[in-house]
Amino acid sequence: MEAAKENGLTIAPAPRELERESLVLNNRSLGWLSDRICGIVEDKTPTWWWVSFLISLPTALICFIMIGYLISTGVGVWGLNHPIAWGWAIVNFVWWIGIGHAGTLISAILFLLRQKWRTSINRAAEAMTIFAVMCAGIFPAIHVGRIWFAWWLFPLPNANGPIWPQFRSPLLWDVFAVSTYFTVSLLFWYMGLIPDLATVRDRAKSVVRKFFYGLFSLGWTGSNRHWSNYEKAYLLLAGLSTPLVLSVHSIVSFDFAVSQLPGWHTTIFPPYFVAGAIFSGFGMVITLMVPLRTIFKLEDVITVRHVELMCKVILATGSIVGYAYGMEVFIAWYGGNPYEAYAFQNRAFGPYWWAYWIMISCNVLSPQFFWFKKIRTNMVYVFILSIFVNIGMWFERFVIVVTSLHRDYLPSNWGYYSPTHVDVLTYVGTFGFFMALFLLFIRFLPLIAISEVKGVTPQADPHHPLGGAKGGKH
């Protein structure tokens, strides 16, 4: 408003109650946004970054050493045995892929819903999606047993007849869903990066930076003729990613729901899996973004309001997940199928009761704290609760996979599954892999979508006094 007065504008300011709450606090200028966000990439590498990176890298190495051990020795190094043939590998696969879903929800669904607050968090969330899907993709590939035949999953010509993949199997649908999901997420992320890479290019001092950022920004000049096509393509990609993200976790749930096993064979699985995926993904977004906004002093861009809105999404999806748990139990009783009833009774009170109750307390009870504004706006509580969400959702997949398999129709088919150290270390290693990639991302790429955040400030609006509007001419 001050700037408006200086220019002697005639436009009347909007009444206070009609003025939208600004998404960027303290009326930061367009230049401030590029200085602050590019500064993260341009400043000297902080010590904490090196420390974290040098912890993540050897941890990632553990994952690959364990995979090497698995391949060279055989799947016997895992805790899998009759009757539980799907153990931690599938649990970890579903968990990681679920985490990815929040990134696509933020980048695509919130874009279609015109939720402009998404601009502050979409870049980092999309990066999280891509790295989480990379971690997820490791597990089904090594789970096939004879990993040198993993290429049979793809419809490639071969010398065996040729024998083609069997397209009636949900496991093959999953191959297509996950690989499409990874590719489209990568394209969407890269397209969003082009204008911001151009910003880093235009600020670059060294020849090396100029060359690489110049190369990857593809000669972007901010031309409006280009923006016109770019925005259309962005809208289309958002429109395509929305049904994609819903289909991916639906198809993951088909891996279970299409089988005949009590505990898996339920029609509620697709929506329940999608809600759970978004729930866990937002948990991870908060786990990553809350420390980042403090470390990089981005509180004006990723505001308390942003964190609060994410907490509300967690509350909503967590409640949907809680409803789904209740409905599963109800149908198990109401359906009158004794095997189904036993599967659910066994989940809560059988040998794996502890996993079930960890799941219930983390997924159903912990998000209920987000009803309180005091908790939603306290970064320490928010961070702790987000960790509970991550833990709870891992246990959900453990409960679904392991408790359903460990006791089927005949007591001679009963067993108890425990992971081996190879299972555990492979999973721990994927955290190192994920963190190493994420650290490289925040070091070399702008972690907030600069041009998108600029676009939602009042300074960018040609009809707003701060955008230079005079007398409501337009």
Added chain:
Amino acid sequence: MSGVGRQYGVLAEFDTPADVMAAAEKVRDAGYTQWDVHTPFPIHGMDEAMGLKNSKVGWFTFCGGMTGFFGGNLMIWFMNSFDYGIVVGGKPLYSPMFAFPVSYELTILLSAFGSLFGMLFLNRLPRLHHPLLKNKRFAKVTHDKFYVVIETADPKYSEDETHALLEETGSSHLEVVKE
């Protein structure tokens, strides 16, 4: 203004989106065709201010999507029914039902390729060299400045008139860009 090197065009700098939009409307009304507005972010309403038509990217997306859906169905029919039919559980060798999930994913995959590569094709990107990118002042285009550029290739371009027009729009800085 004269001097060595061929001229690419004339560049006018603006400080606010409203100013650059008003300038764009003037340039559009003066009948120029080889010109552009360069901004750090897309400005809502600029397409109308420049007189641009709806983007054609959607056609690339549509063609990609159609190829994905029908190509996916064709692939599944060929593999599981024509080339090497395997009977599983007495189900038909080909049915659009079980072929749907994979075809659906391929629809989205190829539509996404169509959108991104269609956008790049329509924008003639990647382009590793551009006269504007050599201009020191123009580097602010990704920061906080707004530009109108009228190319010398425009049939209506004349050094005096074009300069007069851009000066009239209230540009804070005018400059000739060399090729």
